[in-house]
Amino acid sequence: MTSINTQKFDRELKKGGAEMLVLSLIEARPRHGYEIRKLIEARSDGVLKFNAASLYPLLYRLEKRGWIVGTWVEKAGERRRRFYKLTRDGKKALASQRTIWQSFVAAINRVTGLENA
């Protein structure tokens, strides 16, 4: 069982969640920024929402860290868009974040489940 200290816990909650959302959304295939925004909103049934001013700095941060890479792609009949895809480092990071997240959720569940039981 992975132990999580309090500070890390706190940080991951705030930031890691958002990063993980973005990383998982482009895991299967490259997507552009607006698409990522819409998908987060749609899949969370409007609970989670990113505005542009928050998403793009996040994307650039991930890109700078080398987890994702953005390329301008021009498709016939469409305007040029910047598509982001996961790098190998990004895949590793996503896997580790998922583990942390699952431990976190499990821990929460254990805590809250005890109360309910």
Add this chain to the structure above:
Amino acid sequence: MPDWKPEIRARLAGLRLAPAREYAIVEELAQDLDDCYADWIARGAGETEAHRRTLAELSEGEWLARQLRRVERQTMPDPIPPGGSRRNNMIMDLWQDLRYGARMLRNNPGFTLIALLTLALGIGANTAIFSVVDRVLIRALPVDRPEQLVNLRGYDDRGGEDTSFSHQLYTDYRDQNDVFTSLLAFGETPLNLSDGGQPERVMGVLVSGNFFDALGVTPALGRTFLPDEYATPGTHPVAVISHGLWRRRFGADPALLGRTITLNTHSFTLIGVAPAEFQGLRRGMSPDVYAPVQMIAQAWPGRGPDTLQSRGFSWMNVMGRLKPGVSRARAEAAMSALSTRIEKNHPGYGWPKIALGDGRQGETGIVSEWRTPLHLLLGMVALVLLIACVNIAGLLLARAQARGREMAVRLAVGASRARLMRQMLAESLLLGGLGGALGLWLAVWLNSLLARYGPPADSGAAPLSAASLDGRVLLFTLALSLLTALLFGLVPAWQASRPDLTMGLRESAGAAGIARARMRGALVAGQLALSLVVLVCAGLCLRSLEKLQRIDAGFQAAGVLVMGVNLSLSGYTSEQGQRFFQTLLERTAALPGAESSSLGRVVPLDNNGMRLTVNIEGYTPPDNKPLNLDLNLVGPRYCETLKLPLLAGRDFTVADNAAAAPVVIINQAAARAYWPGQNPLGKYLSLAAPGGGKPKSVEIVGITGDSRYRSLTESHRPGMLMPVWQHYQPDLSLYIRAAGDAAPMMDAARRVLRELDANLPVTRVRTLADQRHNSLYSRRVTALLLASFGGLALLLAALGVYGVMAWTTAQRTREIGVRMALGAQHTHVLALIMRQAAWLLAAGLALGSAGAWAAGRAIKGFLYEVSAADPLTFLVVAALLCGVALLACWAPARRALRVDPVTALRHE
């Protein structure tokens, strides 16, 4: 669809992102907002509503910037400017301009290569010549405050003058003047140096004891002379050696001081080493040993200590350091008064007047033969550089055309013209700097070449000293590079920075193109003119060299070996010496391949000579002036050995010795001048005896043809030969006439000398033909360099012509196509191209001829029997220039002829 970009940019403004990065972010965000807006509209929101909700995506105020600031690196410097004027940081801007320029040069390797090569050649030649001029003619002596130094020259009203003074006169001047802080004297004498190793002949200088102190020269090692080492004759055998000798012969041994060396046959103690940069006071000579003049009896065989008191033997140069506040004019007046007083007490010895020359450069008599040629060369390389500048300006103009669009865009987006010009000039500066660096490298190579092909060390020809490239030369090159860059960069920058905006944007040749074509045409015509000037000067010098080489010396130089044999340094009495020379003559004449051998005091064409005052019975010289005849003291069979034609009488024989009746052989000029219409044979000359004794009568026994004595260019003067056995000299030259080539006899002759006296240093072994050859050294080097520069000028001009013709022909491709489509013949098209070339050429030749005529007149003094307006030279050079220019047109013309009308019409 609303434009989101201004909104986004406003939010990014504080970040100072690199322009490309900012552009990418704005682009991506704007797209997102477009999508977002489209979504809202699709969901049925009104435009205002959609706009408001979309903008909300950017959040309020600083949010976006704050988020981005954590991620994006900020770049402080301005983008490479297409001409913005926001900031006024000159250095920063210059740096940017240079970086931009470097990129432009990198992107045009062909242009860069040609421009740099051209510049390197131009600047390199200038640097090389300048470094020589600086070393030979300009540079001050490496001594303390050289501007205070003056050279003394005595003169009288009858045209007599001399820079040599007797030691006694020097001491009088030194002790009685009140205008100099110090007065020094020096005189050279050859020394035979041995220190156990191979004996070596070196140049020595006998100096006054205050020599180094007066000059403010501190030795690199040890000390210089002390006052008491200069007080009494012959008591202090000490010597200071040159830095060169110290390194060459003693391996820069720091423990050398106190060691004893043998000079001639006397021991001297080494007390110091002169600094490396100090080469003595006589330009063109670098002495190796300095000794106090009080040691003259030891250093100069045949001279006793009484030489120091003699007033009749003038052999020292005198230099003084003026007292502060004393002007040269005042010092001259004071010295003349002093000199007159001394001359009154010792009539006939000394000078009534003293002139003081600028002593900053020391004694420059030897190198004065280089003055005119070096100035000529300097002028010519400057012209070559100018031609190179024109070439590069032409290339830049062509490039300005190609960059018209770039310039137009920059001007259109608001760059100021000054800013564009600065940018263009920065590129020129970069080219100039790089070209200068390459040129410096080339100059080093050229200098080493000049040094390698210098005259043999003791040939008597003044060398173009192998100048090293030091700070002064570097500074010169730097200044020259900057000046050059301005010269070739200014006009193109001016032109390029004012393209017609709309024309430039449409990228087409037009009015601006025509102006540029005119400008380039004018430049090329100017270039042709300059080349003509350089080529004509080179041609005139070559012609004059050719004439000089064909001068009949009056004797046959080919096939004669000459070597200096000086017994005076080896302790022979005159009887022993005479016996030695007699044996030497017999042995060398008997060598296989030798026809005859003889001796002579003065070697002809060595810029050297003796004169003697004679009286001729029945001849009164005009104005009763003493009659001075050129004199040489020669051995038996002299005329035979040199093949000096005997017109009447006989050659000297072994029998013409001290016991026999004194005889003389005169030349034709003397016979004509003093015995016109008579036969001089059997007549007598009387010689003034040294010391004022009874005049000696000598009988004329032969008449030779006229021959050149001191130099080839000297006119024939009355002269005479006397037998050396009747006037013994220990320092003679041996001549051996070989049946064939003289050079192979060198070893045999040396062997004979070694057998006779193994310790005798043999000097200046050469053939008489070499002697003749070397006497034209400065002329030959000048002509050769000029010819090379002329060739360079021609090449550069050809490149210029080619460049402008290729360019204009390319500009006219469409026109040519149209003409050919309309049925023009090849000859018509050719005529079209050639007419333009002919105009350039005609203008260039006309302008150049005027310039060359003026240049020719300026160098008239340097020419020998060639008129400054020599028609042959002008014709040949003009023809050469025409030929090369037409050749340069050939390729562009052929290209024009191959134009396919259809392709040409599609051109542009």
